[in-house]
Amino acid sequence: SSPITTTHIALVSVPAFSHQVSILEFAKRLLHLHADTFHVTCIIPTLSSSPSKHSFFFDSLPHNIHCIFLPSVNFHDLNNNGVSVEIQTQLSASRAMSSVRETLVSLSKTTDISALVADAMAPEALEFGKELNILSYIYFPCSTMVLSVCFHSQNLDEEVSCEYKDHPGLIHLPGCIPISGRDLPDSMQDRGSLAYKLFLQRCQRYLNGHDGILVNSFMELEEEATKAISQHGNGGDYPHVYSVGPITQSGPSGSKSRCECLLWLDKQEPNSVLYVSFGSGGTLSQDQIDELALGLELSKQKFLWVNLRAPNDRASATYFSEGGLVDDDDPLHFLPKGFLERTKEQGLVMCGWAPQVEVLGHRSIGAFLSHCGWNSVLESVVHGVPMIAWPLFAEQRSNAALVSDGLKVALRAKMKKPSVVVKEDIVKLIKGLMEGLEGQEIRRKVKELKKLANSAIMEDGSSTRTIANLANKWKNKHT
Numbered sequence: 203s204s205p206i207t208t209t210h211i212a213l214v215s216v217p218a219f220s221h222q223v224s225i226l227e228f229a230k231r232l233l234h235l236h237a238d239t240f241h242v243t244c245i246i247p248t249l250s251s252s253p254s255k256h257s258f259f260f261d262s263l264p265h266n267i268h269c270i271f272l273p274s275v276n277f278h279d280l281n282n283n284g285v286s287v288e289i290q291t292q293l294s295a296s297r298a299m300s301s302v303r304e305t306l307v308s309l310s311k312t313t314d315i316s317a318l319v320a321d322a323m324a325p326e327a328l329e330f331g332k333e334l335n336i337l338s339y340i341y342f343p344c345s346t347m348v349l350s351v352c353f354h355s356q357n358l359d360e361e362v363s364c365e366y367k368d369h370p371g372l373i374h375l376p377g378c379i380p381i382s383g384r385d386l387p388d389s390m391q392d393r394g395s396l397a398y399k400l401f402l403q404r405c406q407r408y409l410n411g412h413d414g415i416l417v418n419s420f421m422e423l424e425e426e427a428t429k430a431i432s433q434h435g436n437g438g439d440y441p442h443v444y445s446v447g448p449i450t451q452s453g454p455s456g457s458k459s460r461c462e463c464l465l466w467l468d469k470q471e472p473n474s475v476l477y478v479s480f481g482s483g484g485t486l487s488q489d490q491i492d493e494l495a496l497g498l499e500l501s502k503q504k505f506l507w508v509n510l511r512a513p514n515d516r517a518s519a520t521y522f523s524e525g526g527l528v529d530d531d532d533p534l535h536f537l538p539k540g541f542l543e544r545t546k547e548q549g550l551v552m553c554g555w556a557p558q559v560e561v562l563g564h565r566s567i568g569a570f571l572s573h574c575g576w577n578s579v580l581e582s583v584v585h586g587v588p589m590i591a592w593p594l595f596a597e598q599r600s601n602a603a604l605v606s607d608g609l610k611v612a613l614r615a616k617m618k619k620p621s622v623v624v625k626e627d628i629v630k631l632i633k634g635l636m637e638g639l640e641g642q643e644i645r646r647k648v649k650e651l652k653k654l655a656n657s658a659i660m661e662d663g664s665s666t667r668t669i670a671n672l673a674n675k676w677k678n679k680h681t
């Protein structure tokens with residue numbers, strides 16, 4: 203029999219855990235489908251030299267995925283100047299590019315790399331693909347709709363003269379639901395800003411200079427948008443787009459024993475609990491924490507609220523309360539007075555990291571109040587959990603528009619007071635989703651999507667076939 207040759211793939215990620223998880227889960231999927239013939243090296247720029255609090259994830263990777271953590275880049279000037287997480291991520295990745303190059307070049311001396319896949323926030327790495335004469339791809343960990351926004355960003359920039367949020371009427375992109383300018387990604391919201399300039403530059407790089415874009419979505423979820431992009435791509439000026447999703451987190455959740463929140467969920471009725479999370483970095487104002495807490499309480503619905511953080515508008519590291527100076531290292535101090543005591547039978551509040559995928563898969567979960575980070579959206583869809591869409595930043599408003607207006611698997615929270623969703627509306631949303639007729643229809647829809655999501659990644663599913671095509675292309679580079 204002929205000897206099995208190993209195909210080497212290099213990945214380049216960015217200093218953001220949810221991006222790292224997504225690209226590495228893609229690698230796992232590739233290895234799972236093509237056992238033993240691939241070896242993956244993932245190069246990861248870092249922001250600090252302290253070990254990642256997420257080491258459980260990296261420690262559990264299969265032996266043929268190898269991570270190289272680069273020495274941390276200096277980014278303190280970025281951190282202190284109030285720049286957004288998105289700019290920090292992109293600029294810190296940019297600053298790591300010379301080490302990325304060195305690592306790739308030295309890797310290519312000992313192994314024959316077939317393809318390079320770089321995170322969408324690190325498109326500069328594609329240059330090294332050209333230099334090393336290997337196939338190179340972008341991994342886009344967001345929706346096809348947001349990719350479409352990126353592809354059209356230059357045209358929009360030429361056609362729209364005002365700020366997008368002031369644009370009258372909706373913005374129509376081929377195959378996408380019409381969205382308001384306000385729902386475009388954050389980086390487009392101030393056209394004089396550095397964020398916007400970097401965004402436009404990044405989007406230009408998406409359009410050419412590589413062999414394709416792998417997007418974490420699936421045909422059945424965003425059929426029209428995907429078709430519109432590929433028709434344009436067919437002999438047109440768009441690159442090839444491969445829908446490889448839903449790619450979601452698998453494997454251990456970080457805690458050895460069954461964690462407190464899962465034990466608590468075990469004791470609840472099926473479909474009875476609202477899961478509340480604003481993702482790995484989302485924060486609320488003090489006003490909003492109060493309204494949300496009171497809304498949850500008034501709804502009388504069971505809830506599991508995780509990742510509670512100190513408010514984003516607190517004046518200093520300590521603050522005065524009735525009893526004197528309070529140490530606010532503990533975010534629970536920012537909940538309304540007496541809330542925890544009054545709701546101790548109704549809900550559980552956690553400040554730390556939760557095993558989200560296990561939570562969403564738990565039979566007691568009935569709905570997800572989510573900030574609509576794309577990973578959370580996909581995880582909710584995969585588990586058939588309807589959502590209350592409560593976007594905060596980045597491209598989360600576009601995702602919220604997609605899941606509510608487009609896919610109709612979510613109710614969307616509306617801000618009433620400036621930037622605050624009030625408790626009366628929170629109660630309406632919760633009751634509407636967990637009890638109302640509209641909620642039933644949303645539940646039916648999301649169960650339908652769950653089936654489609656699961657079939658996309660089954661043997662012969664649309665995404666499985668797409669990954670198989672890529673894998674064959676990469677393997678054949680050797681023969």
Ligand code: UDP
Nearest residue numbers: 220481482483555556558559575576577578
């Ligand atoms: N996550 C988790 N536990 C938490 C918070 C988040 O496991 O307590 C995971 C979640 O399952 C998802 C990712 O972290 O896979 C967050 O990614 P997303 O795109 O939803 O939002 P981001 O954190 O990037 O805003």
